[in-house]
Amino acid sequence: MRRGASILAAAALAVIASALSAAPKARGTGAGVYTEAQAGEGARVYAVRCAMCHGPGLAGTVETPGLVGKFMANWAGRPLGDLYDYLGRAMPQPSPGSLTAEDNARLVAFLLKANGVAAGTTALPADSAALRRLVLEPVRPR
Numbered sequence: 001m002r003r004g005a006s007i008l009a010a011a012a013l014a015v016i017a018s019a020l021s022a023a024p025k026a027r028g029t030g031a032g033v034y035t036e037a038q039a040g041e042g043a044r045v046y047a048v049r050c051a052m053c054h055g056p057g058l059a060g061t062v063e064t065p066g067l068v069g070k071f072m073a074n075w076a077g078r079p080l081g082d083l084y085d086y087l088g089r090a091m092p093q094p095s096p097g098s099l100t101a102e103d104n105a106r107l108v109a110f111l112l113k114a115n116g117v118a119a120g121t122t123a124l125p126a127d128s129a130a131l132r133r134l135v136l137e138p139v140r141p142r
């Protein structure tokens, strides 16, 4: 009995270990993870759905946080999936969750661009699990 259980446990561990090593490694956003076109589409969504609170230049207002500067300190080192999920769950106020997955990915691209992260040749996926493998790398303020 005992022995059977420990063999099972060992087998389960081996399955977990192989799943982990097969999982794609996390990448940083410095590699160029969104496109200029995607960020441009995000800018159009931002202008209509976000700018009235966060400001046309993303500087924020007295009641609303800016989305540049301190924003980077808040989100750097975390997976983009966190930001993407947050937008889907909490923004835009007062009707959170009203945007499509594609628009939320466009907004993440726009926020990366606004915070100095360089564009690349592949667009961000509108997929939380995939975005979880991309980690926001801080960019030094210019």
Ligand code: HEC
Pocket (backbone or CB within 6 Å): 046, 049, 050, 051, 052, 053, 054, 063, 064, 065, 066, 067, 070, 071, 074, 087, 090, 091, 092, 093, 094, 099, 107
């Ligand atoms: C009606 C005003 C309003 C609108 C519209 C709005 N927000 Fe917000 N947003 C807020 C407030 C207020 C906060 C502060 C957190 C809170 O109160 O939930 C916030 C927080 C945030 C944060 C977190 C900032 C940080 O540094 O942690 C992000 C990112 C964000 N909003 C993005 C957006 C985006 C993108 C849109 C457009 C789709 C949007 N917001 C629309 C009011 C708004």
